[in-house]
Each structure stands twice: as C-alpha cells, then as structure tokens.
Amino acid sequence: MAQGISAVRLAGLCGDVRDGRGPAYRALADAVRVLTADGRLPSGTRLPAERALAEALGVSRVTVARAYRDLRDEGWADARHGAGTWVRLPGGSGGVDGVWAPGPVDGGVIDLAHAAPAAPAELAVLARRALDRGTAELAGHGYGPEGLPALRAAIADRFTARGVPTGPENVVVTGGALHAIGIAVAELAGAGDRVLVEHPTYPSALDVVADAGAVAVPVSAGDDAPPQTVLPRAARQTAARVAYVMADFQNPTGRLLDDDARARLVQRLARQGTVALVDETFAELDLRAGAASPAPCAAHAAGEDDVVTVGGLSKIVWGGLRIGWIRAGRGPAARMRRRVARAQLGLPVLEQLVAVEVLERIGALRAERVAVLRSRRDRLAAELARTLPGWRFRVPDGGLALWCDLGSHSSTALTAAAPRHGLVLAPGPRFGAGHAFTDRLRVPFTHPEPVLAEAVRRLARTVDDVHGPGVPAGPGGADPATRAGVVV
Known part of the structure; x- marks a missing residue:
C-alpha cells in the first residue's frame, strides 16, 4: 500500500465540497474519484481518518463516511478493519496508475x-524510408545513448534555421519531450531546490519536478501579471534554480510571448541566477496565417547557459514517435548526455531514423x-x-x-x-x-x-x-492566469 495523504492536503486538493452544487458527500466522492483517475492520488494511497478529514473540510463525519462508502461501492476504494480506507483504480480503467498520460478508451468514448x-498520413511513408536508411545501421551494435549523429545534426540545423546557431555538441537526444524535461530538471536542480512553474501549467511537468525531489513554486502569470515580470520577481524572492516556462502557446492557456517579452524574461531570470527551462513542444503549432513566429527564447540569452530548451515530435507529428531533445551549452549538454547514458545504453535506432526523415520534411x-x-x-x-x-x-x-x-x-x-x-x-x-x-x-x-x-x-x-437542464453557467470568473493561481 502506498503512503497516506494528510487530511489537510486532501482537503486542499478537493476544495470546497459545500459549494451548493449538490450534496457534500457526492462532491467529496467525485473529487477523490477524479484525483485517483488523473494520477494525483496513486492507487493504494491511504485516505485520512473520517474525523480528521471532516474537520479539515468543515463537514460532518457522516458526510465523509457516506463519501467513503460510495467510493467503496463504486470500486474506487477498499477498506479493511484496522487498516483504514485506501483508493484504487477500478478494474479495466486503463492507463498507468499515477501517471498523466492517455490510456485506452472504450469504443465510442x-x-x-x-x-x-x-x-x-505521410508518417507511414517516412517510416518505410527510415527502414531503408537503417540497413547500414544493422551491421553495427545498435547502442548509442548519445543519439545518432544524423539526428543530432538535424536537430541542430533546425535550431540554426530558427535563429539560434547550434551545433550537434549542444544537442541531447531523449525519449520524448517529457524525458527531456526530466533530464534537464535533474541536471539543473537538486533535492529541495525551488523550480518556478507558471500557474496553470503542463501537469506532467509538476510530476517531473516532484520526482526529482525539487520543490515546484507556482507563480500566477497572465495579462495583468506577465511572465517576464512575475517570474523574475519570484526568482529573486525564492532563489529558484530553474524556471519552467512555455513561451509558445502555453499549455493550457495558449498564450504566446513576443520577442520583447522573451528577451526580458530570460535576461531578468539570468540576473537572478535562474536558468530558463523553455518547453518548445508547441512551438511549431502556430496557427496564424502568414505571421512571423517569434525567435526562440535562446536567441535572446546573453550567455549560452542561461537557457535550456526542450522539445519533441509528439505534437507536430505523433505521440507514438518518442523522440525529444534538449538544447543547452556544451558543458550542461555533455553532462545531460551522461545522464541519458546511465539510464539507457541506447535510444531506439529506428525511431531516430524516422525522426531524421521527419525533420527533413518538417516544413510540409x-x-x-x-x-x-x-x-x-x-x-x-x-x-x-x-x-x-x-x-x-x-x-x-x-x-x-x-x-x-x-x-x-x-x-x-x-x-x-x-x-x-x-x-x-x-x-x-x-x-x-x-x-x-x-x-x-x-x-x-x-x-x-x-x-x-x-x-x-x-x-x-x-x-x-x-x-440541471437549462441552468446557465452564470458570470465568468477571473482571467484563468491571474487570480486563480498562487502569486509569490
């Protein structure tokens, strides 16, 4: 069984279950079910004692007991006398427990x-070309955690074409963009170090920071609190080692930073000694017709170690093509390649060959x-x-x-x-x-x-x-990236 969660922490995750939208016990059971399904409560997590959770939520113990009973009846919890109640994923729920990732869905869902x-459609053609290209690779041993030279060169060329001169020595090939974020966080931040994250942000980035033993510091950013202002201020106040940002169509808000904002962001962070870890997963997904895309954040950095950039092919091509990368200064890049090598002696050769074909056709x-x-x-x-x-x-x-x-x-x-x-x-x-x-x-x-x-x-x-049918949403709330978050 996994470790338990405190009543205060669970209450913070569940929010106000007495908001009048329905019975409090149902709101509590729904919240726990959602937390378990999306990985924030891994299966086996022991729930707090009924009395403690009731006190933290400001409800009766009967409310908590009814919610726990409903969770057990619906297959989302188990209990044993003397051991308490713990959450579980119902059979056939799909996915990987505790992980934010797509899982199998029933037909029609x-x-x-x-x-x-x-x-x-063209990916199938490019995969067949990669097989032909890979014939020569079969004569070798197939290992190579540093990545195929042709792929590192192609990634470097893509950065250079976008305005950031880059050589293969600056490139680390990874098993997808999330793997790249994990390698970069592990290199840049140690246990207990603070990592600034925009609020809201990409869920798996929060998970990766936690797995590295670092402390995520959420910082609200929006129209009234732009990232180039609030993140450097938070860096000064918290002595954060890293700031994880998405300048291109931020996930989930869709915000795009212009060149001036990018320059201010990375240069102000650098003055605080904070490395900008820039996620470019969505950088190629500019849907504006005929508009020039801003330069990568790394183009605005005064020093080569001020910005570390991560990206991958999952969004522009396909999630099943698990190829990502890191662009960094030569020293950090070499250390991160060693981290990759310690974890896996070789990256998938065929996928790398497909990635080379993809990058040659990236424009189309x-x-x-x-x-x-x-x-x-x-x-x-x-x-x-x-x-x-x-x-x-x-x-x-x-x-x-x-x-x-x-x-x-x-x-x-x-x-x-x-x-x-x-x-x-x-x-x-x-x-x-x-x-x-x-x-x-x-x-x-x-x-x-x-x-x-x-x-x-x-x-x-x-x-x-x-x-209820016909009930309107009512007046909208504050801008999603200003008042709802945690301002440092």
Missing part, C-alpha cells in the same frame, strides 16, 4: 482529457498539421459558443486546446459525470496546485470536426446532468 493528435508536415488544426479550432470554438454560450474562452493563436472559463460550473463535477456520457475530461485543477481552476476546463481540438461537434453535444448533456 471521446477523450478530451489529452491533446494528442493522430499521425499524419507542419503546413499540413497547421491547416487541419486551424479548421478544427474554429469548429470547436463555434460549437462551444452555440451550445454552451455561458462558457468563456479566448481563441488561441496556436497550440492544441481552448482554456475555458466555465463560470459557475465545476470542472471537477463535470469530469466525474463525463464517463456516463461517453467523455473523458481533465479537471482544471490538474493543471495547477491545490484546487485552483475548478472553474476551468481545457478542451482540445485534436479530434476530427464531426467528433468535436459530438463531443460538445456530450459536454452539454454532462452539464445538464450535473447542474
């Missing part, structure tokens, strides 16, 4: 929890992907505006999702009810710390347009199920 587009692949996503984004925005007019959102210039303000609707309650309507959702709090963003929902536009239209119809039925 629409996954709106993860922004994971299907592969482009990007154009195809962008055209499709632009159309899907506009369709989703139109369907939501027509079907759920009380929800508010900005149509982003790029990325893969809309970040919706639900007004008085609860994304946690919707997530708990969604499976009854053939949907998988990710609650807003999964993108932050504690129970912030309960009134926010990220809705990806990665599915084909007819599927998106059906998904919105199912969302509307879910809203009616939770809040």
Whole structure:
C-alpha cells in the first residue's frame, strides 16, 4: 500500500465540497474519484481518518463516511478493519496508475482529457524510408545513448534555421519531450531546490519536478501579471534554480510571448541566477496565417547557459514517435548526455531514423498539421459558443486546446459525470496546485470536426446532468492566469 495523504492536503486538493452544487458527500466522492483517475492520488494511497478529514473540510463525519462508502461501492476504494480506507483504480480503467498520460478508451468514448493528435498520413511513408536508411545501421551494435549523429545534426540545423546557431555538441537526444524535461530538471536542480512553474501549467511537468525531489513554486502569470515580470520577481524572492516556462502557446492557456517579452524574461531570470527551462513542444503549432513566429527564447540569452530548451515530435507529428531533445551549452549538454547514458545504453535506432526523415520534411508536415488544426479550432470554438454560450474562452493563436472559463460550473463535477456520457475530461485543477481552476476546463481540438461537434453535444448533456437542464453557467470568473493561481 502506498503512503497516506494528510487530511489537510486532501482537503486542499478537493476544495470546497459545500459549494451548493449538490450534496457534500457526492462532491467529496467525485473529487477523490477524479484525483485517483488523473494520477494525483496513486492507487493504494491511504485516505485520512473520517474525523480528521471532516474537520479539515468543515463537514460532518457522516458526510465523509457516506463519501467513503460510495467510493467503496463504486470500486474506487477498499477498506479493511484496522487498516483504514485506501483508493484504487477500478478494474479495466486503463492507463498507468499515477501517471498523466492517455490510456485506452472504450469504443465510442471521446477523450478530451489529452491533446494528442493522430499521425499524419505521410508518417507511414517516412517510416518505410527510415527502414531503408537503417540497413547500414544493422551491421553495427545498435547502442548509442548519445543519439545518432544524423539526428543530432538535424536537430541542430533546425535550431540554426530558427535563429539560434547550434551545433550537434549542444544537442541531447531523449525519449520524448517529457524525458527531456526530466533530464534537464535533474541536471539543473537538486533535492529541495525551488523550480518556478507558471500557474496553470503542463501537469506532467509538476510530476517531473516532484520526482526529482525539487520543490515546484507556482507563480500566477497572465495579462495583468506577465511572465517576464512575475517570474523574475519570484526568482529573486525564492532563489529558484530553474524556471519552467512555455513561451509558445502555453499549455493550457495558449498564450504566446513576443520577442520583447522573451528577451526580458530570460535576461531578468539570468540576473537572478535562474536558468530558463523553455518547453518548445508547441512551438511549431502556430496557427496564424502568414505571421512571423517569434525567435526562440535562446536567441535572446546573453550567455549560452542561461537557457535550456526542450522539445519533441509528439505534437507536430505523433505521440507514438518518442523522440525529444534538449538544447543547452556544451558543458550542461555533455553532462545531460551522461545522464541519458546511465539510464539507457541506447535510444531506439529506428525511431531516430524516422525522426531524421521527419525533420527533413518538417516544413510540409507542419503546413499540413497547421491547416487541419486551424479548421478544427474554429469548429470547436463555434460549437462551444452555440451550445454552451455561458462558457468563456479566448481563441488561441496556436497550440492544441481552448482554456475555458466555465463560470459557475465545476470542472471537477463535470469530469466525474463525463464517463456516463461517453467523455473523458481533465479537471482544471490538474493543471495547477491545490484546487485552483475548478472553474476551468481545457478542451482540445485534436479530434476530427464531426467528433468535436459530438463531443460538445456530450459536454452539454454532462452539464445538464450535473447542474440541471437549462441552468446557465452564470458570470465568468477571473482571467484563468491571474487570480486563480498562487502569486509569490
């Protein structure tokens, strides 16, 4: 059995279960179910004693006991006399326990929890070319944690073409962008070191920081508190070693920083001794027609060690192509290659060969992907505006999702009810710390347009199920990246 969670911590994750949207016991059971499903409560986590949790939540012990009973009846918890109650994933739930990643879904179920587009048709052709190219590799031993020279050169050339002169010695090949983030955090921050993260942010980045033993410090950033201002201020106040940022179509808000903001951000962080760890996973997903993309953050750095950049092919090509990279100064890059080598003696050769083919065709692949996503984004925005007019959102210039303000609707309650309507959702709090963003929902536009239209119809039925038919969302709340987060 995993270790337990304190009553205070669980209450912080669950939020106010007495918000009047339904019985408190049901709100508590829904919150625990959602926390278990999205990995924040790994299976086996022991729940607090009923009396302690009731006190932390400000409810009766009967309320907690009823919630625990419902969780057991529905297969989301087990109990043993003298050992307490612990959460578990019901059989056949799919996925990997405690991990934020897409899992298998039943036929007909629409996954709106993860922004994971299907592969482009051309990828099959490029894979066959990679097989032909790989014939010569079969004569060798197949090991090589440093990455194929051809791939490192192709990644370096791509950075150079985007305005950041880069050589293969600056490149670390990894098993995807998340692996790259993990390697970079482990290199840049030790146990107990502070890592600034935007609030909201990419959920798996929070998990990686925790796994490294570092302390994530959430910093609210938005129109009234831009990252180039609040992150350096927080770095000065906390002596943070690293600041994890997404300058390109931030996940989940979709915000894009211009060149001036990028320059101010990285230079001000550097003056505080804080390395900017820049996630460029969405950098190629600029959906603006004819607009020039800002230069990479590394182009604005005064020193080569001020910025470490990570990226990968999962969003621009396919999640099943687990190739990512790190761009860093020569010294840090060499140390990070050693970290990769200690963990795995060889990266998948065939996938690297496919990645070389992909990077040689990145312009055409990007154009195809962008055209499709632009159309899907506009369709989703139109369907939501027509079907759920009380929800508010900005149509982003790029990325893969809309970040919706639900007004008085609860994304946690919707997530708990969604499976009854053939949907998988990710609650807003999964993108932050504690129970912030309960009134926010990220809705990806990665599915084909007819599927998106059906998904919105199912969302509307879910809203009616939770809040009653015809009940409007009510006035929207604060901007998702300002008041809901933790300001340092």
